[in-house]
Amino acid sequence: MPYLSRIPLAPLRTGTRKLLNSPQAMHAAILGGVAYHPDPGRTLWRLDADNPHRPHLYTVTQVEPDFTALVEQAGWAVDNPHAKPTVADYKPLLANLEAGQTYAFRLTASPVQNTRTPQKPTPDQAARTAASTKERAPSHRLGHRTTHHQLAWFTSRVHKHGFELLTLPNTQDPAPGILPLPNTDTSGADPLLDVRVMARDRLVFNKTLTGPGGAKTGTTKVTVTTASFAGTLRVTDPVELARALITGIGSAKAYGCGLLTLAHPRSNQ
Incomplete structure (x- = not known):
């Protein structure tokens, strides 16, 4: 039975700064909240820091979590209902999804492409290519760096995840500096899809490698390109959308990518 949790973080605390600066440390702290379960299943997480003073x-966990330790490390030490974590049973929302429903959504994902000929290969990629044959050249995973390609990556995947994007009214202008991709499946004038990139980032950090028994064997450099998408969707396949909500979209799920959340859209009035 999945659970959706929301934890306000206190950004000035030493423990919070450690988690904010290391996706690996954040992932480990979240897994600590379900470590007492013998089979906790897939865990997703996302950090929303639109307001850096109140991230x-x-x-999304497959079992009911206990984030007491995480809150003691990085939460607010005040008696305020807005500063307290909330944990909600996700099953009612998943069970009530129906085709035709509309929701506002948010997703942080890692838009990537696979290529055998990277323009600027890293030393590791160059070594892998040099060690291969022309007939069996390795495929390298590269992150999309531009807003246009990130939007194209996302819009090409929405249907297989059980939803479609709504369109903006003809009189509504897109967000300044960000042009959503046109819906090329519509005949006549192409309306703009209601999706925008709210934030983009390129995470570079060292990942600790461990061997048998948990012994540290070294570190490796990890680079993850992320994009945060927001807009309005319409449900087309409730089963596939529910699957996306609890298993995530795209790669780099251990580093804060893949978690899609829904909310009722705001009234036009």
């Missing part, structure tokens, strides 16, 4: 951590 929020969202998680």
